[in-house]
Structure formats: structure tokens, C-alpha cells
Amino acid sequence: MILSYLDIIDRANNGPYISEDNWDLEKVAMTTMKIVEKYDLAWNPEEIVTDDPGLADTIFDAGLELAQTLGAYSRSTERIIEFEPGELELGMRLMPQTLVMGEGKDARTLYARRIMDERLPLVWAGNPGAPHPEELFVPAVLSWAQEPIVDMITCGTLVEVDGREVRTEDPIEIISTRRELQYLRQILRQVGRPGMGMLAAQSSVSELGDLATAHPDYLRPCDAHLVPMLNELKMDNRNVARAVNSLEYGMRNASLPCVIVGGLGGDAPGSAVVNVASFIISNLTCLSDYHLCHPIHMLHVATTTRSVLWVENIVQQAFARNAPCIIVSDIYPKSGACTRELLYETAANAIVITVSGGHLEGCGSADGNAPNGTGLEARLMGEVGHAVARQGVSLQEANALVLTLLEKYEHVFEMPNGNPGARIDQAYELQTMRPVPQWEQMYKEVKTELREMGLVTLT
Amino acid sequence: MANEQTYLEEVKLAIIDGDDKASAVATRDALQADVDPLAILNDGLMAGADVVGQRFERGIFFLPQLMLTGRALKAAMAIIEPRLQERYAEDGGNKADTGVVVMATVKTDIHDIGKNIVASMLTASGFQVHDLGVDVPIKRIIATAQEVNANLIGCSALLTTSMPFMRDLVDLLVAMGERQRFKVMVGGASVTPEFAEKIGADGTAQNAVKAVQLAQRLIRAQREQIGVSVR
Incomplete structure (x- = not known):
């Protein structure tokens, strides 16, 4: 039998008590450490894209064991939400294999990708979480919504509306999130693709915005919203409310466990185990229609570090081989617009995701911490992903490409102030919505380099 | 009988290992052997914590090790704190840069x-x-x-x-x-x-x-x- 969501809420209210500190250290950290030791898990920083089916399977088994051993934790009630193994397995068997996003001629179908799948990954453009003042929000989203290669869009966060700062849990979150959706729908009409699917309601940290936009005029049932898990393997009532909000209305639930690589799971293998467990648990706690794979680096944040790329690779392969489902993986480079490194980071990340079985989402340029993302790197993300699939890049070839690219950008992690680059209004001519010449030139040069490296079908 | 350096090494190692029981025992042993509490703090506990901090920064240690070290330090500090207070009082309140x-x-x-x-x-x-x-x-x-x-x-x-x-x-x-x-x-x-x-x-x-x-x-x-x- 499958659980009713009310059963989940009951368990969150009545499960065994444990303090959060003990959950973190005694349960998550210690259990993961033991499991990593038991399965003898290790990673090789020179093998970012792995060609080792046995390792992918072992990571999956280890993650399943962690999910079965721990369950989830409710931060709101300080209770453990326990699951029977059969419930977790049924949750995995029921994971959607296809999912229509958007409507009409603009609809696209997400599907569970395979390792080295030659079908094209879908391209979901945008930078969730990146703070935007109101005047930059529309230009930023327009810059990627206008790209023909983009299949779905998402967006950053409005941090002010009508000159007033947005505060969490404040009624202004309702206004900011509705404003965000009004802008997004307006942009979709403007680019002639009104039915394009969205991942939105990003301007409200609390559940207020999510509740306030579950309406066909704002976030349609064919769109997606985030149902995050907290670090690690935790829920709270804010996020439970988001899952509940989709129950009858039918929005697509994107589970989002941002597992911290170097955090409670320890090094990359333990973090991959926690990520696998999080996806398995989120089928039930987040009612996931698809999973967002977005591990982040403990110190550098970006998804383009070696260890985080490795985790994205192995988690996707683990699911593709053992429990196929729809995984969309995030690209959050360290660098921002108008830097060559942003393009290298984007290309490396897109290669890893595409070849190991994911769809593409991004780019949260400059760590998603500034309005320094543009449509140009989203275009490159899609082009690289399509080229990888189209020419049937192997896992070993992908690894060689990624290692070459890492040499070109890895220095950004040593830069004391990061490599934030330029804001959207400095990177694009806002009148014409075209990249400024030097940014476009950089893009062309990097594409030439990528072709010379072996991505010969890059258009 | 172990010399002062050996006691301090034991304290430092317990901190690096993140072992709260061992850090408490090592700290108590050092105090009983009349090792200066300030030396235990600086050359044992803090020296161990420095190593952990450096390993964390270099990506050799991760959050769990940091948390375990925090726990081990807490256990040791509970033992050493009263002696430190006495020591600080003797020094006229010239406490280190902590608070x-x-x-x-x-x-x-x-x-x-x-x-x-x-x-x-x-x-x-x-x-x-x-x-x-x-x-x-x-x-x-x-x-x-x-x-x-x-x-x-x-x-x-x-x-x-x-x-x-x-x-x-x-x-x-x-x-x-x-x-x-x-x-x-x-x-x-x-x-x-x-x-x-x-x-x-x-x-x-x-x-x-x-x-x-x-x-x-x-x-x-x-x-x-x-x-x-x-x-």
C-alpha cells in the first residue's frame, strides 16, 4: 500500500523524539560513516565521470540502507518519520517515468534518462535563489526565455517590490511571489511561448508565496514548485505545507535536497549516499514528481567542484541503473557573467549531467548569489548537453573532457572573492536583449575550444 | 613517569580524534600531573583544534570531524575551566582572546x-x-x-x-x-x-x-x- 500524506504528517507528530543535534551527529553523520566503511566506498578526483557500474550500484544500495535505517526528521516536531522498507521500495516503483511540463504546443515531456542516453536532455533555464532587484528580474528571465533551445524556465528571487524589501514570513512575500508569477507569464507571452512550463514561486521562503500562487493565473497545475528537504534528511512544516498545497491542485513537486558535500555525510562518497537516501525518502515526504539533484560544496558552494560533479555523476548513474526516475540536475557555477570561467564551468557540468542520466537546469551563475546570470550560459548549457547526447559521448570521453575543462577554471576556487563577473544589465544590452559584444565573443571562442576538444557536434 | 609533553600530546590527539571520553581523561590526567592548565589549553586543546581546522580547510576533514572535535573540546573544557579560572585570577584577569x-x-x-x-x-x-x-x-x-x-x-x-x-x-x-x-x-x-x-x-x-x-x-x-x- 502507498501511504496517505496524512500518514506522513501523523508520523511527524508521533514518531520517536530525538534532538536535532543528535539527529545530525549520532544518526546522520555516524550512520553514514559506518555505511561508507561497510561498503568500502571511495572516489577518485581524477575520475569525475565514473565508468564503474558496480560502484554506482553500491552507492545505491548504501543510500537505500541509510534511508531504511534513518527515515526522515521533522524539525518542527523533533520527531523521526520512520518508514518500512516496503514503503520506500513502493515509493521508488511509483516514481513517474514521464512528466509533461507546460501546456499546448509549448509543452515538453520530461523522462527518466539513461546513462549515455542519446535522447536529448531537456533544458530548464534559470537561477533559482539568485537575488534580483525588481528592475533586473524581467531582463534576466527574458534573456533565457528567448533562447529557442530552452524547454522550460525558472527564475531567481525578487528581493524587493515597489522599492520595499521582501522579508520572510511577511505578507509582502505574497505580493512578491505573485509579482514574480505575473512577470513570468508576461515574459512567456512576450517570447511567444505562453504554454512553456515553469519552476516558480521562488520569491517566498516561507510557504506564503507557494500558497498564494497555486492558481491557474499564476502557477498552473502543469508547472513545478520546489518541495525542499533540509540538510540532511529533514523536513519542516513549511515544506510539508508545500507538499500538501499540491495535493488536489496538482502542481509538479520538485524534491530538492541540497546535500552538502563535506557536510554531515563527510567526503564525496558519504554525501552521495546521503543524496541517494534523500531522493528515496523524498518520494514520500515531498511527494516528488521529479528530483532536483543539487549537491553543494561545503566551502565553495558551486556544483562545479570535482567532488560535487562526482556526486551528481554517481547519484544519477545509481538511479538510472537501479530505480529509473526523472532527475533534473542543477548547474551553479562559481563564476558569473562575462567571465570565460563561467562558460568552462557550465560546459563541464553539462557534460557530467547529460552523460550520466540527467536533464539540465541552470545556470545559477556566481553561486546563485547575485543577479549575474544570463541567457548566454543557459544557451551553452543546452548546446553542450545536446552535443553530448547527439554524438554519443562515452563516460570515459566525458571524463577526459571534464578534466581538461577543470584545468581551465579550477583556479576560481582559490580566488578570495570568488569570480562573480557582471550583472545582467552589464552583460546584456537591455534595449535589444543581446549579450554585449565582449560576452558574445567569449562565448564563441569557448565554443570553438569545446569543438577542438572533441565536442564536434556542438552547433 | 610521562613528562609534560607526553600529557599534552595525549590531549591534542584526543581532540584531533574527536574523542570526548579520551579528551576528558587526558585533560584530567594532565591536571593531576600538575601540568599548567594554560599549557593544556594552548598546547593541548587549541593545538589539536588548530590541526582539525587546518585539515577542514584543506578538505581532509569534514563537518562530522569538526562537530566531534567541538564535543571533545566541550568535555575537556568542563574539566579544565575551574582551574583556568583560578589561573586567570592569579594572572590578574589577563584572559586570552576568548569570551x-x-x-x-x-x-x-x-x-x-x-x-x-x-x-x-x-x-x-x-x-x-x-x-x-x-x-x-x-x-x-x-x-x-x-x-x-x-x-x-x-x-x-x-x-x-x-x-x-x-x-x-x-x-x-x-x-x-x-x-x-x-x-x-x-x-x-x-x-x-x-x-x-x-x-x-x-x-x-x-x-x-x-x-x-x-x-x-x-x-x-x-x-x-x-x-x-x-x-
Whole structure:
């Protein structure tokens, strides 16, 4: 039998008590450490894209064991939400294999990708979480919504509306999130693709915005919203409310466990185990229609570090081989617009995701911490992903490409102030919505380099 | 019989191993062998914590090791603290650059990994840390700082839409006439030195190691201010 969501809420209210500190250290950290030791898990920083089916399977088994051993934790009630193994397995068997996003001629179908799948990954453009003042929000989203290669869009966060700062849990979150959706729908009409699917309601940290936009005029049932898990393997009532909000209305639930690589799971293998467990648990706690794979680096944040790329690779392969489902993986480079490194980071990340079985989402340029993302790197993300699939890049070839690219950008992690680059209004001519010449030139040069490296079908 | 260096090595190793039981035993053994409590603190506990901090920065150690070290330090500090107090009293109150810190992720924000790392590093550096957790109302942060007679308030927000509550905290301290009593550090992914300055905080740091250095500087400055006013 499958659980009713009310059963989940009951368990969150009545499960065994444990303090959060003990959950973190005694349960998550210690259990993961033991499991990593038991399965003898290790990673090789020179093998970012792995060609080792046995390792992918072992990571999956280890993650399943962690999910079965721990369950989830409710931060709101300080209770453990326990699951029977059969419930977790049924949750995995029921994971959607296809999912229509958007409507009409603009609809696209997400599907569970395979390792080295030659079908094209879908391209979901945008930078969730990146703070935007109101005047930059529309230009930023327009810059990627206008790209023909983009299949779905998402967006950053409005941090002010009508000159007033947005505060969490404040009624202004309702206004900011509705404003965000009004802008997004307006942009979709403007680019002639009104039915394009969205991942939105990003301007409200609390559940207020999510509740306030579950309406066909704002976030349609064919769109997606985030149902995050907290670090690690935790829920709270804010996020439970988001899952509940989709129950009858039918929005697509994107589970989002941002597992911290170097955090409670320890090094990359333990973090991959926690990520696998999080996806398995989120089928039930987040009612996931698809999973967002977005591990982040403990110190550098970006998804383009070696260890985080490795985790994205192995988690996707683990699911593709053992429990196929729809995984969309995030690209959050360290660098921002108008830097060559942003393009290298984007290309490396897109290669890893595409070849190991994911769809593409991004780019949260400059760590998603500034309005320094543009449509140009989203275009490159899609082009690289399509080229990888189209020419049937192997896992070993992908690894060689990624290692070459890492040499070109890895220095950004040593830069004391990061490599934030330029804001959207400095990177694009806002009148014409075209990249400024030097940014476009950089893009062309990097594409030439990528072709010379072996991505010969890059258009 | 073991010499002083051997006792200190045992303490240091227990901290590096993150073993709370071993650190308590090693600290007790060292005290019983008449090793100077300040030497135990600096050359045993802090020396071990330094190694852990360096390994964390270099990606050799990860958050669990940092948390275990914090736990081991806490166990050792509970044993050594009374002896240190006596020792400080003998030295005329010339305590090292440590103090009492109240830490919290501010109201509406539940992100705590960064704050936890800073708290662990501060603890590992000899600060007495009162960590109030996440989503903490600013009135409670201030009330706790008053109650424990803190030197420093450290508040954190990852979310840009929660950052305004850090300004509220500073404003409330000013309104209460308590601003001079507490140094205020702010942190979070989007927090910049400009933001810290704009809201009237005393500083921010890019990472946990720099946060400890900042806390030490602020404590020194605070003690100098008090010294000046006393004179």
C-alpha cells in the first residue's frame, strides 16, 4: 500500500523524539560513516565521470540502507518519520517515468534518462535563489526565455517590490511571489511561448508565496514548485505545507535536497549516499514528481567542484541503473557573467549531467548569489548537453573532457572573492536583449575550444 | 613517569580524534600531573583544534570531524575551566582572546550549517558558545546575551529576505542602550562587509577561520575599550 500524506504528517507528530543535534551527529553523520566503511566506498578526483557500474550500484544500495535505517526528521516536531522498507521500495516503483511540463504546443515531456542516453536532455533555464532587484528580474528571465533551445524556465528571487524589501514570513512575500508569477507569464507571452512550463514561486521562503500562487493565473497545475528537504534528511512544516498545497491542485513537486558535500555525510562518497537516501525518502515526504539533484560544496558552494560533479555523476548513474526516475540536475557555477570561467564551468557540468542520466537546469551563475546570470550560459548549457547526447559521448570521453575543462577554471576556487563577473544589465544590452559584444565573443571562442576538444557536434 | 609533553600530546590527539571520553581523561590526567592548565589549553586543546581546522580547510576533514572535535573540546573544557579560572585570577584577569558568544540564525531562516561551523570553530578556539539554533527571534537573542553576559553576538542568515532581521537586531540594541555592551558579528552567503557596515554591525567574515579571527579581534578591542574606560 502507498501511504496517505496524512500518514506522513501523523508520523511527524508521533514518531520517536530525538534532538536535532543528535539527529545530525549520532544518526546522520555516524550512520553514514559506518555505511561508507561497510561498503568500502571511495572516489577518485581524477575520475569525475565514473565508468564503474558496480560502484554506482553500491552507492545505491548504501543510500537505500541509510534511508531504511534513518527515515526522515521533522524539525518542527523533533520527531523521526520512520518508514518500512516496503514503503520506500513502493515509493521508488511509483516514481513517474514521464512528466509533461507546460501546456499546448509549448509543452515538453520530461523522462527518466539513461546513462549515455542519446535522447536529448531537456533544458530548464534559470537561477533559482539568485537575488534580483525588481528592475533586473524581467531582463534576466527574458534573456533565457528567448533562447529557442530552452524547454522550460525558472527564475531567481525578487528581493524587493515597489522599492520595499521582501522579508520572510511577511505578507509582502505574497505580493512578491505573485509579482514574480505575473512577470513570468508576461515574459512567456512576450517570447511567444505562453504554454512553456515553469519552476516558480521562488520569491517566498516561507510557504506564503507557494500558497498564494497555486492558481491557474499564476502557477498552473502543469508547472513545478520546489518541495525542499533540509540538510540532511529533514523536513519542516513549511515544506510539508508545500507538499500538501499540491495535493488536489496538482502542481509538479520538485524534491530538492541540497546535500552538502563535506557536510554531515563527510567526503564525496558519504554525501552521495546521503543524496541517494534523500531522493528515496523524498518520494514520500515531498511527494516528488521529479528530483532536483543539487549537491553543494561545503566551502565553495558551486556544483562545479570535482567532488560535487562526482556526486551528481554517481547519484544519477545509481538511479538510472537501479530505480529509473526523472532527475533534473542543477548547474551553479562559481563564476558569473562575462567571465570565460563561467562558460568552462557550465560546459563541464553539462557534460557530467547529460552523460550520466540527467536533464539540465541552470545556470545559477556566481553561486546563485547575485543577479549575474544570463541567457548566454543557459544557451551553452543546452548546446553542450545536446552535443553530448547527439554524438554519443562515452563516460570515459566525458571524463577526459571534464578534466581538461577543470584545468581551465579550477583556479576560481582559490580566488578570495570568488569570480562573480557582471550583472545582467552589464552583460546584456537591455534595449535589444543581446549579450554585449565582449560576452558574445567569449562565448564563441569557448565554443570553438569545446569543438577542438572533441565536442564536434556542438552547433 | 610521562613528562609534560607526553600529557599534552595525549590531549591534542584526543581532540584531533574527536574523542570526548579520551579528551576528558587526558585533560584530567594532565591536571593531576600538575601540568599548567594554560599549557593544556594552548598546547593541548587549541593545538589539536588548530590541526582539525587546518585539515577542514584543506578538505581532509569534514563537518562530522569538526562537530566531534567541538564535543571533545566541550568535555575537556568542563574539566579544565575551574582551574583556568583560578589561573586567570592569579594572572590578574589577563584572559586570552576568548569570551562568551551568543549565536543564532535569525528569525525566519533555518539554514544553520555555516553558523554551526563557526560555532564549532569558536568552541574549538576556546570561546564559550551559546548556540540558540535557527529561526530565533531577535528579542530572544538579545535576552540571552544579557543573561549570559556575552561579549559578542553572532547572527547569521543565508536568505536575503531574512537579512533585514539582522539590521533589526542592531537597531534594537541601539534603542535599548545596549549597543556598546555587545560586539555584533553577522554572517551568511549574501552578507558582505558593506552590508555589515550599513546595518551598523562590527564585522563579517568570509569563512569560519576568519570568523574566529574576527571574534578574537573584536574581543581584544572590547577589552581595550573597557580598559580605557576603567583608566
